Each structure stands twice: as C-alpha cells, then as structure tokens.
Amino acid sequence: MADGSAANEFRTQLREWLEANCPAEMREGRGTEAAICWGGRNWAFTSQAQKDWLERCAAKGYTVPTWPVEYGGAGLTREQEKIFHEEMARINARSPLESFGIWMLGPALLHFGTHEQKLHYLPPIARGEVRWCQGYSEPGAGSDLANVQTHGADKGDHWLVNGQKIWTSYADKSDQIFALVRTDRDAPKHKGISFLLIDMDDPGVETRPIKMISGISPFCETFFTDVKVPKDRIVGTENRGWDVAKYLLTHEREMISGGGGGLLGGGRALGAVLSDTMETLDTTLRADAMRCEIDGLAIGLTLERYKDQSEAGQGAGDASAMLKYMGTELNKQRHELMMTAGGSAALEWDGAVGNRAGDWLRTKANSIEGGTSEVMLSIVSRRVLGLPA
C-alpha cells in the first residue's frame, strides 16, 4: 500500500500546514456568498485574515491546487486534491479565492493557450491579482449562444471591437473580460467566432449592473465601442473560438452543477440544515427533504465519478450537460425546501434566517445560466442518445 502511505503523509503535512496557517476568522462562514474572496485590482479585503489567508495559500499554490506549479498551482494529483478538499472541509476553512479566472479562463488557457500565455495570465489569476469576467451572452444570443453579433473588424495589428454583451457576471468589479467576438461574418455561425481577451479599462468599454429579482446585481451589461484589441490577445486560433467556448462551457457546467461545493451545502445534510430553523419537520417536508438528500448524495457521487473518469483519461464530454441539468434542478428544489422550513421568517429580506430569500431567488438562475436545462436535455438527447435533430 505504497500509494496509501504517500497519501497519508500528504494528509498529515497538509493538516499541519492548515493548522498553522489558516486564520481562525477563515474557519467560519464557509460557503456563504459574503465569505467569498474574489480578488482583483480593486478588491477590498474584508479583513487582514482574508488577505493573509489568500497570500499564504497563493504562496503554496493552494488557490488552484491542481494547476502546474510553474503557473501558480500546487500540481496536486486528483487523489491529493480530494484530500485537500476533505481537510479544508474538516476545519471548515473558507476557500481562499474564487474567480471566473480559476473556474473558466484558467482551464481554457491550460488547454488552448501557448506557454507564454499561460506564464503571463495564469499566475496573476492564482494570486488573486486579476479578476476576470465572462462575455458570452448577448441580447440576441441566449440559448442560441453561437449567434454572437459583437464584431471584431480586422485592422492589421488589432481588432476593432463593437457590440454588446449581457449577463456579464461581476463585470463592474472585474479587470479583464474573455469574450466571444465575431471575426468573420461570412463564415457559418460556429466558424467565425474568436475568443478574445479584453481589458475592462480599455477606452470604449462600458459596463453597468442589472438589478435582479434577488435584490442584488451580480450581472451586468457590457458595451464595446471601437475598442482596440491587440492581435496577441486571443486564445486558440482565429475564427475557432467556438471550440474554446465549448470546452469552457463544459467546465462552467460542472462548476454550476455543484463542483464548487455549493450543491451539497458544503457537505452538510439537508436534514440538519432544515432543523436549524424548524424543530420538527412535518411529514410532507421531511419526505421531500429525504428525496432531495438522496438525489443530492447520488449527484455528488456522480461528480466524483466523472472526476475519477477524467483522471483515467475519459473526459465527461457531453455528460457534463447531465451534471449541469441534474445539479441545478436539485439546487432549486433544495432552496424551495429551505424556504418552506424557514416559514414566514424566510420571507423577510435579511430577517432571522439571513439572506435565505435572496439565496433562493438566486438559484432560479442556475438552470438558465451556462445553458438552460432544456438546452442540456437537447444536448444529451442528440449527442448521448443519438436521437435525430
């Protein structure tokens, strides 16, 4: 059992490191929106502890544990990563850093970027110095995402970008945006898109938040007016940006489906969560919650299984649509049950049960963003089951 003992040694060392380096303040509030450190040029740390925690983790590569060391990661294997998350959960440690750079752009760059691009873009993401947002959807390109109209005119050493993006999450707080831009209007719709990297401070970039039903404004509209984008700020090949976009959507779907730990409420059982607000669950609620718990556990195992498969060289591929569909639909159900358990206390903004209503409303976007549930089912139907289009 050589593997087992190496794993145990890793666990022991990690446990010691966490014990010594994770500040007490960072061992509470795990998994809540308010506890997230997003990083970026304009990030205001909520405490010295948050700053210390980020810096200590970044120095070890623990903000992006599985990325290669030369790009700011810790180069952990899948098994070590599992242990890492278990040990973090054991002491209830907050994630040191979350960002679209970590979830989406990073994986895309690791797959499609040149070595120079990786060296240039990845370490600042890992250290939380640059915050990225995603420019995919447009007013006329929702489920029909490839219908992007934002145009990049070829001007020799740069593209001149004009157009509008919508649902650009946290664009008003971000430093950079990765965007799908049509660079060939004559090609078929999937073949004329490029994946461009644009600085939010560039002249001609404007963004404004959209107030959502949950009362907050995580989403924005972003406008590009004659924005100059140098030719080296492209990921992958010109007009082949759809390949990058699709690859990245796979990551996004896995993340939304609960890979970020949100789905299972940081591993806490739904029964326990509901009991926080209701001493005895009535029969119907209890039965619904049990079903929800069973499905949640099984979906959690499915995420593990796909990670194991991907380590064994079999990617999740189109099955990520399944993860996204099942995970988000379940998360919505879970929050419906939490609202029921909260009773009238859950109906007040920031009442006795905190922001439960806001969290509940936020989950309604889960089955829309990153591809609707219906789009996911169509993907499974065509690509997995081979049913005719």
Next chain:
Amino acid sequence: MSKLVLSEEETMLADMARGFLDGAAPVSTFRKMRDEGRTHDAKLWKEMANMGWAGVLVPESAGGSDMGFAAANVIAQEMGRTLVISPFLSSAVIAATALRQVSDERAMAALAKIASGNVTYALAVDEGIKHNPDATAMEAKADGNGFRLTGKKTFVVDGAMADRLLVLAKTAEGLTLFDIPADRAGISREKSNMIDARDAAKISFDDVEATGDDVLGQVDSAMNVLRPALQAGQAALAAEMTGLAAGAMAMTVGYLKERKQFGVEIGRFQALQHRAAHLWCETEVTLSAILNAGRMLDNDPENAELAVSLAKARATDTAILAVQEGVQMHGGIGMTDAYDMGFYMKRARVGAEWLGDYSYHAEKVAASRGF
C-alpha cells in the same frame, strides 16, 4: 482509494457477462421460461457457476472466484439488462455473504457447494407485506439442545426451488438465523404466482426441528451475520435494477429512432427527446450510487449502510421511471404481452419491493444524515 470507475478487470467482466448473456439468456429466454412456467434453468446456472459467478463471493480456498461485491454488482447489472432468471442474488450474493461471516468448517463446506452451483439457497425473512426483519415474529423455541421453529414466511425469493433456507426467527434474547434444508420435516412450501414470473414462496414451519449446528453465527445475534448479507443483496439488487433500467431505456431509445408518426421518426419530437434525456440522466446518477455501494462493501463494510440504502433507493426510483417512460413512449404496443417492455415493468415492481422499498431505504439514509 478505490475509484468510482470500473477497473480494467471489472470492465472485462462486464463485457464478458454481456457477451455471454446476450447469447445464453436474452429476453427471449425469459419469455420462453415464463410461457413454460419454469422459474429455474439448471443448465444456465451450472454454466454461470463454471464462469465463477456462483462463487463470486466465495473464498478461493472453497473453490470460489472471490471477486468481491463490486464485481457481483457488475454481474447483477448485466443480468438485469436482459431479465435473466437465476439464483444469483439469493445464493451467490446473500447466502454466500451470510456464510462468509461465519467461515467455520461447516460454512466453508456450504460455500463450496454454492460456488459449484450444486446447492441453492433462499432467504426466509419477510412475514408481512413489507420487508422488516426487526419485526420478526416467527419463533424458535428452545427445546433441549435444539430449537423448534413455528411460523410463516412470505415472499421467500427462490424459496420454492431452493435446496436450503436461511430462516430468521425469534429466540429468547433476540433474533437467530438458521441454515436448514428446505425439505426438513414440518416445512411446507407454496409457490406464489408472481407478476415477474419468478420463484417466490410462502413457507410454513410447523414445529420444525433445528439443532445448535443449524444456527448460523450466534444465537440471539442474527444481525451480525444477516446485516452484511442483506446489504450485499440490496446492493446487488440495486445493480440489477439499474441494469434493468438501462435495458428498458435502450429499447425505448431504439423505438424512438424507428417508429414513425406524422411522417417522421418520433425521436425528432422534443417532448419525447427531453423525456428520454431526463431518463438517461437519472440512470447515470444512479449508476454512481451503485459503484459507490460496491466500493464501500469491498473496502469499508462496517460503514456501508448509507451507501447501500442510497443505491437501493435510487435504483428503485430509476427503474420505476424507466419502465413507466418505456411503456408510455412505446404507446399501445408497450401494453401488449407480445412486447417485452411489460416484463421490465413487472420485474421492476418486484425489485422495488424486495429487501426493502424506497421508503425503507430512504429512512436508513435519513437516519445517517441527521433527519
């Protein structure tokens, strides 16, 4: 750390099992047996024994292949796909696991007989219409050095043809599990006319004599032996039902691609595409629970209860969904006896009930998850 993916050996086993069963026991074999009123195919079981399936959980020293619980699940899953009738769950999984908890000389001899396919077992636990071993009322009264068993068991799967019975009965200080021949004086068996056309029996025990040697494990401590056996059976049954769901789904998706209405294949209609896709998603998620149950039983059996009940609950849900969607998407033809979908539906319903239904296992999950 065992991973939630099939190992190379398990993949080979699955391929081999599928190849064998497609040839030796397709659904048409089930239909033939149903038509002829047969519930056991001795020749097929012998062939399975020769491949090491009957001894999948029997130690090599007793002539078994000792492949483990995950492997047993793989075999059960393939059997579910084509509705194979065999004593695999009753004998190779449940009885073998019970005997293995004891592992004395007598148990090893019994295990050898299971592995060779020469002796079959049935588990006589249920007394009411629901699985509830803790509520066992049948008594084994102490009588000298032995016991006298009196009472009734129902839904004893494979009970009409089994050579031996594992019988759960109440003794002075608890429950005791007996391992006795099915033809012992005082035992009468009545075969039930089951919707899935398989063997299940109502068995009466009228002052049946049992000696101390007939006790499997310790007197008053049946659960030490029975609990692992039930868990192994529940996991393998869940695997069978997941295979059943996959088999029914494959038929349905095939039908969607062929059947034409309004001048096109009905698989072009989004309403049906999304139903089929949803079913696939559910099946895929359930498969993870099956893999997990096998891994837990192999690596950490003491703590496998949550994993096993999760698997059985999910598999029950998924199989029921698969057969309902199967009949609905086939339309009228799915309702006919000439078509196989009804077989899947009836077996799914029996599997849903056997060894604990959805609620029974949901309660187990809830108990370990803080409800």
